[in-house]
Amino acid sequence: MNMAARVLAIAASAALLLPACGFTSNPAQSSSPNIVADIIVTSTPVYRPLAALRGQERFPQGAQLLLIHAGKAEPLVPGFAASADANISFDASTMLFSGKQNAGDPWQIWEITLASHSLRRVIAGATDAIRPLYLPAGRLVYAQRTAQGFQLDIAGKESTWLSAPIDAQAGTTTLALSYLPASAIPADVLLDGRILFESGFPLGSGSTPEMFLMYSDGSGVESYRCDHGQARWGGTQLASGDVVFTHGPTLARFASPLAHEAPVAAPHAEYAGAIAETASGAWLVSAKSGAGTHYSLASWKPGSAALQPVLSKSGNDLVEPVLIASRTRPKRHPSALHDWNYANMLVLDARQSRAGDLKATPAAVQLETMDTKGHGVAMGTAPVEADGSFFVKVPADQPIRFALLDQKGAVMRQEHGWFWIRRGEQRICVGCHTGPERASENRVPAVLLRTTTPFDLSGASVAGSAQQATPRGN
């Protein structure tokens, strides 16, 4: 039995003994017959859920976290000028939130113990830090305002103890995860360890809210699904693994077997963003009957015909509910990034695309990155093999995109958005925007039969070009 297991066993012993002695430290007890666990919800006079994707304020008239216990709501952090974005730790002992201690402060990341309500600031800075989410092993992910809008950062030194609390020094060990010329806001941490985040589609250039994924080291960024269209946001993963989100005013879901979203047959209402799933399988939702009304809190059992009211507050929207209840800890992602300042990318068949496979094989692929003024910087071209494969070395931690060129150098197809590859990442793509449903074919890519050295498009060998393309700064 290792040390962590021993500590766990001793803690379990203590947990068994404490109730027997007449003490309890469980903050989730509720006397309400209708609500199993206590709830925390954000109350705000005006809710603009997608404003952060434009770098704007979601709560222009302030916001306040409310603790709903036994059907009664009270401010959770009454001394704060503003508070929002509650996220409960996996053992339900603490909660992260974004808050402003004073009205003139930027949003900062705080943590509160749910038993004693003791507070500590986790992330402080001169710019807004919002939407904190717990990660395994004592880390958190959040969005930090930068010159390029909100970007995802991770904080905390990864502990070998997967249930470790966030260290007091977490704010000094931050790492940028996203590198976009647009805002990205975390939405949830999936059970497989990936971070679900919201941004505009096309990524880095578009304005339609969409959901994307990355690993907790910032690698592997991709669309969750590629049936892009209407705005999708406020994604929350259920215990089943499905992700429920707001689609326009309604709810929809992603399910593992499907490459496209599926509707949720919820009662007619306007829904706002994230939901919370109760132990019984009911959902806590923020819903309103239409324009001119406010979002109130309701519960809905999937399959039932009506919403059951939980709480409303005159003149306020009640949004982003969370339950004070323990939950399954997501898996930790073991980062396999190499100690490089560049990245490698192998595309197995650039002809394949969700937009329709190309009939002709491209002759070359062109890489473009973006300078700090938002201007595209051409990084050069690399050959594409007859089977559609190419292997390139690319600049890391900055926006990049590809275009496929024919023999005459004309663009056959190009990315409309941007993405990034992390330093030391070696990434394989099945095609060019093939969608997550397209699996790889089992064959050696022709480019690897010719050479195992990636074609250098990193700019390292072209004077000036790489230097013009600088990574984002916070």
Added chain:
Amino acid sequence: MKLRGTCQLNRNHLRTIVVAGLTAAATVLCGLALWPAFNPPARADEDDAVLPRQIDYDSPLEVLISPDGARLYVLCQQSETVRVFNAITNAPIKTIAVGRVPRGIALSYSGDRLFVTNTWDDTLSVIDTRTLSVIATWNVGAEPSGVVEDRAGDRLFVANRISSDVAVLDAHTGMEQKRLLAGRGASYLTLSPDGSRIYCTHVYPNPSDHRTAPESEISVIDTKRAVVVDRIPLHAIAGAFHLAFSADGRLGAVAEYHPKNLVPLAHLEHGGAFAYTLTLIGTDVGKPVEVPLDELERYASQPFGVAFAPDKSRIYVTIGGSECVIAIDVTRLLHFIAAHPRPVSGSFAQDLAASSNYVIARIPVGHNPRGLGFSRDGRKLFVANRLEDTISVIDTRTNRVANTIPLAEPNAISVMRYGEQTFYSARHSFQGQISCSSCHIDSTFDGLTWDLEPDGFGRDVVDNKMLEGVKGIGPYKWNGGNPDLPTECGPRTEKYFWRSEQYDDLTLADLTLYIRNMRTRPNRWKLAGREMTPAQERGKALFERAQDKFGKPIAEVNRCSYCHSGPKGTNRLLFDVGTRKATDNGSLLKSAPLTEIALTAPYLHDGSARTLEEIWTVYNPEDKHGRTNDLTKDELNDLIEYLRTR
């Protein structure tokens, strides 16, 4: 009032009992927490670590229902028994001892005889189903696996995994009549519903060119003539298991692995390492067509058993690594195939959304589900949970487990069993795609070469190796980069294979204990005692020679017996034997162990030698891999004959 007082009294008593119980539990937990301080466990990287006390498990592998539906026969591999149950009440009837490590089981058409193949003593047990006793034990081929009898009761067909063939036996005497060449690792046999054909699948891919997609086949045997009449190609498949037919014979399905070993293993999402599929055959689909069982974020890791509902409405597939049974709606499946343009390859394996069209349920069962079979009315489906010693009984109307039959009294799970469960479970890998057993089929190997990511895309392509006898041959990896098994199976595996949070240190210790203590199967080329055939004797002399045929001394380091010394044929040191390819990062390679080398083609670190002979005739032009260029073809054959005994 009295009642209330009684309740109060009971509550007080209850509280006392609860406090006492909790205190006791806490004491035990504290004791457990402190126990290792005084009783440190054996370190898993110590090759001489003491194996914990063994617990006898049944390890049910296959199930059969008697033709009258009254009996359930369960083939138990570890206890080497057939356990007989009442299929209605689940009550045990009898336990019948069979041979060593049984694998295949079949009933005669009349149901009066039960045949069991015993893989480690190369025998077939014949059981009288009236007396439930073994009435004959016949010697058969090397590692007999699948078995079927023809409808007439004249012939038995037995698939032999090691010799990759199907033996045809006289069903009355067990006398072998002929052998039919099948795929490599021939293992599972299925009789067509009309009895006219036998279909044989195999678990290792057939030999193919280096770094090309694996090729497998379904060998089709004419039952009456006992000849192979067709070989249905299974392109890109490496590992095919049970095949089943609908009762009308119009649709067949085989469970299989579709590896991605030619693509660098950089991540698992989007089917990065495997697709798990069925290939459908028969008049309902025309040309064979491959359909995936996976989803976008949830894989069907390691399908094994296949069964059609009697009314052909459903196909059920056991998914060993995912610990579930998948239910497929046949009408929807056929509609999907008809409604979608069929890829030129005949495979929908690249479409991870395809299964949403026909998979209707994933039913959680026990650890490592394998064989399955229907009750006569089709309402119950029995599933053998090999590493849980239970039979799940699925209600096919609800597609839920309605009952679980324990094969033995619940007992403690041993370290070895826990390690084996970890070896076979895909739960530790990203989205449940792979486990150790995805590439080490039945704890062996897969006959494939893989391109792992950390060495660079397309670089250091490596041949997958046999695990039996792995104890005491560290360092591991072809370049000797991992000093011990906990390193080999620990953080490196988490980072570059599972791509997800894996097991804790205790589980890793259990896993490595299981791997280190895998039993090595009997060597079929060895004679009893220390006897050798003349060819083996001549080969041994060549293996140990110190002079070449011209009388020139062979440097010690260039003798076979120097690098391949010791009981497992390796001195565990690194050498440059001239086999480095342009895509290899280094030339120093660990001398490979010779354990069961006859079974584990291809050879060399990158699998470029298809046969043992090619090691010397193609890849040893400068005699750096031992002095062999002075040897004749016959002498090389002698050398091979000797190596096969290792």
